[in-house]
Amino acid sequence: MNETGSDNDEAIPERYLQCRLCQKQYSQGNRCPRILPCLHSYCLGCLELGWDWASTGITCQLCNATWEVHDSVEATFPVNYVAMKLLTLAKVENSRTVHCTDCAESKRATHRCVECHHFICNEGYQAHRQFVQLQTHRLLTIGEFLKSPSEMFTKEDMCDVHVGQPLDLFCLSDTCRCAICASCALVSHTERDGHRIGKVQEVYTDQAGQTRALIEQICLKLENAKEGLNVSERQLKQLEGREADIKSDIREVFESLMETLKSRRDAMIKTVDDILERERADFEGAKSETMSSEKRMLEAVEFANQALSVCSYAEFMELSSVLEDTMTNLQGDTVELRCVEKDFQMDSTRLDSLKTSIIKFGDIIETCANPHTWHPVIEVVDAHPGHEANIMEVKFINEINKMAAAEIPKIGVKIERCDPQNGARIMCLRSHGESRKVGYQVKFTPPRDVMYRAKLKISHMKLAQDVFGFRCRDERGEGRDRTIYIAQRQLGDADMWGFLVIKCPYIRLSEDTLNMDWCRLRDRTLLVNKPPHKQLSDNTLRLRSYPGVVAAVSLREEGKCYWEVTCRSQVKQRWWGSIFETGIARRVALDTPYIVGYSHHGWTLQIVYCTVHKNVCAQTRNNRQTLYHLPLVAEELTSVLDVHVGFLMDFDTNQLHVIDAKQSLLLYTFRDVDVSKQLWPFCGIFNNNWYSTELKMMTGAEIVLKQCHLKLLQDLCETF
Incomplete structure (x- = not known):
């Protein structure tokens, strides 16, 4: 519904006006609409009846989600103010007749009072004109009200306890979350009792902004899903068009062959049918899933827009937590379809030797167009002198984002020493045969601690860069740097491949910055929340207020850097509070009294025991704000x-992406990170009396990147 009210040509959807179980129109009392966290609504009577029969919770009849009931249905599920407002509007629009809400005779209403929120008859209109207290109220005729019902619905509410007091404040405490007046704030919602009070309009503005942002994100996902569906449908039609051609070719070939080929012919035709049937089944399944997700998202967006349009500030805030949770959960819905240009063909390359290889002739081969669909992923790591090292891996990922399992392009590698005086000379050429299915491994035994370069050539591919450098490093306890090159087609030249470069530097933790009262280092990358037995020498760089440690070197200020942190924590006794914190920060922010994420110059992930969820929770923080x-x-x-x-x-x-490395999922993105000064990786560790915790900085050659993880890193670098 738009803001013109009766000017809207579309009728209000019936699902907003009546219960979907009993099919009765919503009203007050037992027919009052209550909204579930899935954004589906039912009347109070039906929900209470369902709760009487349920053993675990109330199950939504539309989406089969089950929701727990706390104390009572009425106390658990909020009123669907959107439905109540739309019901009132529908009655007026449909009949132009609405009864007075103030008089016992329920006479025909002629006006709407903006301040009272009541429909009144002629007697009520006269009373508003006679009583001094009501003379300031603005009265609209029913026709005037229908021209802008949204504005009239969202006027400020008045307090039921303190007559005449507007509900212009909002209690943000977890146990309250309700609109209050100034008198309520002084009497029953005082700050000394732990209540947090804000202006309702400011709270509404912040919450509405978050809701609108969620709406935009879901709408974007819907657009991507529709585009993916259209592309997949076109590709399926192309495959169906190829079906007739390939079957015709098969028949023409086999008509000239001996009778013994007939069984082979029928088998090949069946293979083609199976491929098409599988593709159709995959497409229909993806289409059904996409349409289901699309329906849920459209309903959520429609309801959220209605709430923003017709609810008052206080009413919207009561619904905001349900809206935010639901729409955030919908972000996890995967509605994108695979967009793969696939084809199949008959292998007729051995016609001359057909009689001797008839049983193998004519295999139906599924292809991804041509070898150019393989994306090289090249990983180069530093080596140790005198030891054979796997310094280069060349993997191939095809356009459907799977490791190539068929024949892969051939590569040629020359390892040269970067020595300007003696000139570069070939040192080694070797490919590891065990990795033939997905790519190649190049092993090299460096004799000296100098710089080397690998010159790479890949068949059927034009590379914009064919030289990849690495260093031979001293083996005395130092890790090895690593560089990942993910191939992508260059703009303006579809045949040329460039590379997205991601650095995985070796990051060690500095003992000179370690807070010895809280934690200790087992090696240069492993931190435990147990102080050392003997004190180390004093150092002015040492952290004295923050229970953690800083990296020995800062991150470089260009390109892309990737590292990982693992935590293993044992709960020793039940408590609440922080377990660990990690991220990046300026050096000045790394000796704070407690949390680096409280600083404007710290961008962190904190793992805490949350008293709200009774769970261990992940929170991203910056400048005292919990962003995720x-x-x-x-x-x-x-x-x-x-x-x-x-x-x-x-x-x-200037962005920091936080990733769930187990599931290869993006958790949160810090935007506009201030990189004007050096940024330092760090680890902080808390509460060693309640948790036994180990933090390890996974960097350089230690990181294990699977194909799905590489794809996520590539998408993050290309999308943001």
């Missing part, structure tokens, strides 16, 4: 917490 909050696991005594996160710092866009 996700429950991980319920904490139990003696339980073990295992967290594995990745950080991708993109200095080209």
